[in-house]
Amino acid sequence: MGCMDSPLSRSPQRDVGRRRALVWLARVLAVVALTILGMLLGLRLAGPVTQETRLGTVSLRIAAAWHGEVDAFIPIANWGVRADAFSAPLRIEVEPRSVNRDALLDAVGGDPRVLANVEEDAHDAARSALLRALLWAVAGALVAGALLALVVAVGRRRSTPSGRRGSRAGLVAWSATPAIVAAAIGGAALARTSATFDPAAFDSPRFYARGAELGELLKVAEKAQTATDEYSSSVQRTLSGYATILSAGARLAPLGTSSSPAALISDLHGNALVLPALERLFGGGPVFFAGDLGQRGSPAEARALIPQVAGLGGRLVAVSGNHDSSYLMRRLAGAGVVVLTDRGRLRADGQTDGEPVQRIGDLRVAGYPDPLEWRAADPNDPRRIFSFSERPDGERELAQAQERLVRWFERLAPRPDVVLIHQNGLAQGLARALRGGGYGHKLLILTGHDHRQHIDRYGSVLVVDAGTAGAGGAFGVGTEPVGVAQLQLRDGAGGQPRAVDLVQVEPLSGAAQADRVVLGSARVCEHEDVNCHDDSGDGR
16 A cells, blocks of 8 residues: 555645745735835825916825825915815825916806816826826835845845855845836826716815805805806816816905805704804805704703894794704794794794795795694703603604604695705605605705704705704814705705705814715715615615
């Protein structure tokens, strides 16, 4: 019989193989890590590149990022615009350094000859910046490879008997491999950037500024995006909008941005500390308040909040929330606020005018009071319950409240353009019921309660939630941003906005950012804050 290897006799060979595999894996990971570190170092050392364009001198810088992004910052105005315009791990940072006034104003006006030249300049500037960044990234990886080769050479000298030297070819390979890998990664990133670049992404950008400046920026951007000029390419449309924002930031020409959008806020929860930050955002347009002005709706809250809140925007329209009381809502009505109930506009004496649908500017607006609004004498009653889930038969009561809401809406005449409902769950339920019943009229439902910014689309019905205006409450100010939704309404389109700006403001510093959601965009359902519910069910 032949001799067969036992498992014990094969184990040393397996161990050697495993050790070799681990060594090679360690080498591969070391090369990859050094390549990435070298590329990052090269990008940082590359710095910005300055390029002359028809609009003036512009600085471009390429940085690493988790996803493709263009970040255009205007230092003179402290404004910025970001857009996820391509799919590659890069960020293109753009800053104007000087401005050609005549060319800028021609671009704002949509001059096709100037825009064609600017488009060519933009391509050349981006190409130069990306190629320069690639060269620096490869150079950084080459330096990292040289350090790796040096470490390998030192290790070999210590482990090799005297008089024997390691292979020079091997050291060259160690040195060159990170640069080769970096060139491959960088080339793939550039190819991906070019192949996936989408100018339409600038239709739904993210704006950032300080509170007051953000409001002005949103007005300017709205003017730029609603221009009726025809452009030969979407790139030229984007560049014209950028020129408009740059022109306004530099105060080179009046742009006529006096119109103010409508705004939505909710869930202040008695936090008067955030009101100065809110006031800087509102112009002369209507402000819709979707409930929870106070924490309990007590007389003390009414005295502290109503004098400051009543003057927000051009006109304040409010409904109650589950943390409000009938006492607070009557006091709010007495201060001139349009307080809506299911039976009409509330008066200070607690009576209503019997007209559930009110005319607010060009809009027909209705509002539904919260089923859990406190209507007894003492808002501080310890027996008070703020949630259906805390009630003995809460699920049944919630279902009944949902049915009453739907029946109320079906009886409304004329049909409203806008409905205010505090609890997001009830608002979503109404939207689902209308979609299921084949409701074909455009309707905007404004809601809150869940402290989360989001937009839900159910066919012709749009639900908008601005998040919380309370920023964590009076004792937690700064733990959450102030949430506001600005509604860019279209003339003659009822309550359906052309776009919604989901604004977040840090109340202590005043820093703010806004995500613009253009509702007519083909990419609207791809936005992380938008849920599109089709006819077959809920979801994107």
